[in-house]
Amino acid sequence: MSGFESKLSLYTGMINDKLEKIINIPDAPERIVYEAMRYSLLAGGKRIRPVLTAAVAEMLGGSLDDAVTAGCAVELIHTYSLIHDDLPCMDNDDLRRGKPTCHKAFPENIALLAGDGLLNMAFELLSAPGSFKTIDCGGSLALIRCLASASGVRGMIGGQVIDLESENKQDVTLDNLTGMHGKKTGALIEAAAVMGCIVSGFTDENCHEILQIRRFSANLGLAFQIKDDILDVTGDEGSLGKPVGSDEAGGKNTYVTMLGIGGADARLREKTDAAVAALNFFGDRACFLRELADALLRREN
């Protein structure tokens, strides 16, 4: 295992351990909603968002434990958004990462409430006494503010609505697509990275650390989405855990439908380069984040 791989596996191990402990199923009539929350939260996934929080914090000298906790709050938000996105009135998906979606494994109303429960739990986690060892109340509040503004209607939810509203529209431009993804997936990826700064004591939104990490993660988020669009065409169904070509079948606007595979690939490299360039500010300390950007560029699922 390379140094990068062992670090990545350390982070994901800590994140999965923490997520495992966040939801304890009570012996009570409402246990089914806890089961549904756990089902989706522990259904796998790359944990990119909390890995970013952990890696940024470790680079900046913050507490790794506290960063994992903050990153898990982002993962709770991410998981709720997947559950609600999969519901019949949204994308109506039956499979997610090769497993039945939450509303297929549980009744639809329980899946809806499990999503609500996870969204709410992100803020319970960030505000609970004892969640953090090295962060004072100003830091906790900054974390909550950062996450809440990224996940709300001015961020992720707004992006989801733009996506719904642009379905089957013919006049969607590349700028529209980029703007939509910047909110729908970018805002939360950015928040995860910035929360790594906050955990490390950088709370001024205009400090160099936050500005450069925002530039890095905004570009990384776009690169991540472009790669998703490319894999939907060129990927392998087995490693993706979902059918190839689903975007085209669904009439979706993607970087591939707009730019072709070659153009999308060029754009992917351009955004990854821009992300890596923003790391220059941090010098050698950023080597894990550089390798992470490269690994996301080369991923097969």
Next chain:
Amino acid sequence: MSGFESKLSLYTGMINDKLEKIINIPDAPERIVYEAMRYSLLAGGKRIRPVLTAAVAEMLGGSLDDAVTAGCAVELIHTYSLIHDDLPCMDNDDLRRGKPTCHKAFPENIALLAGDGLLNMAFELLSAPGSFKTIDCGGSLALIRCLASASGVRGMIGGQVIDLESENKQDVTLDNLTGMHGKKTGALIEAAAVMGCIVSGFTDENCHEILQIRRFSANLGLAFQIKDDILDVTGDEGSLGKPVGSDEAGGKNTYVTMLGIGGADARLREKTDAAVAALNFFGDRACFLRELADALLRREN
């Protein structure tokens, strides 16, 4: 107008003004979700929860403006819960307060996301810089903690699940029913009142002020629910804004099906008395809250 009525109308006026300003509709493709959020938020309602926050804070010498802001966060949560409760996979209701429900006035996926947006916005509001004039970061964090734990799976959402799981069950006891309502509607009413204490500088959960306000509001919340159950049988369709007898038609367990009208009425008075008794601690300062409990007992909708 009595002193009580003019005070109530001052509070609700301030609350409605603040709610009106919270959601500004942008000139952007995602405007529809803002419209749906505003539609439900401004569709009327008694504003009991923020009135409690305001009245408790004014009684304890806290800032009324800050209490109204905190109370509006509770109203955002309450409104999201109504939107999600009305969805086809939940109660599938077409009307709420005599108007089309959110998913009837807007597409179902927009209603789902409007609910998510309101839930999220409650935490945006409580964490935004400049939301409060008299509260420090410790106070803001205490407000967030209080609201998040009341609205999550250990509170309101858990209560909604217990309610779903008990539908058409024959062996539901009065204790089960009381436990369910304590979470489903009680937790948020209690949080609203306790947030009035926090706004006034009482943040220790074991201080007398919070303990007595919890006792008051827990009993008031139950009284409120019992009255709802009674009005569903004895009320007037015009003033209720919904069909009378819907609980019985839906096969729901209520205080009336379990205790009869007379028994439910006795229980309503008992709970109101217990609520008022908890106010003795505050002496004459609690006269508005006493009259509020009495007004809720006598209400016709």
